Amino acid sequence: MNLILETPRLLLRPLDLSDAEALxxxxxxxxxxxxxxxxxxVVIDExxxxxxxVQRQYAENKIGRFATIxxxxxxxxxxxxxxxxxxxVENGNTNFYDYGYRLNVKFWNKGYATEASKAWLDFGFFQMNIKEMNAYTHSENGASNxxxxxxxxxxxxxYSDKDGVIWKWWQISKQSQ
Incomplete structure (x- = not known):
């Protein structure tokens, strides 16, 4: 996959094995x-x-999580x-587009998740022509919510998962953009 997105501060590119150590x-x-x-x-092999x-997702679905640089x-x-x-299946759903992110702790609270999210929503709705996206977060994760x-x-x-943990189910549609 050769897609690269840019924001003012970030470069979003496909994950590569060279990212394993930082991941x-x-x-x-x-x-x-x-x-x-x-x-x-606990081991880098994970x-x-x-x-x-994720690279299989790129091949099969033409999209997946990207390294954020x-x-x-x-x-x-x-x-x-x-x-x-x-x-x-997540909250009774499968075959849906999910938006997500995970950042290293030292990059929290700097606006990077918001910046990347805006770029991905724009790409998903206006380049991929996705009609609706979902996201799910732990109910107590105030920052992500x-x-x-x-x-x-x-x-x-x-909704609760199989272990009884409460999650929040989110949705956004292209119409709202």
């Missing part, structure tokens, strides 16, 4: 997993498998992007 550095941090599934990575999985320094700050969910609301997602409902 692992982020994914092994328990703080990054606080509102995920509480399973930080990050390599994530990258290989700080232009000023060239640092990998995390991943952002659109994913076509067709490999599991705030970002989604700020960029135009509408809160639809709370």
């Amino acid at each position: 692992f550095e982020m994914n092994k941090n328990p703080n990054v997993h606080k509102y995920l599934w509480q399973k930080p990575e 990050s390599i498998k994530v990258i290989e999985y 700080l232009k000023e320094t060239g640092e990998f700050i995390g991943w952002t992007g659109i994913k076509f969910v067709n490999d599991h 705030h970002v989604l609301k700020r960029v135009g997602f509408n809160f639809m409902e709370d």
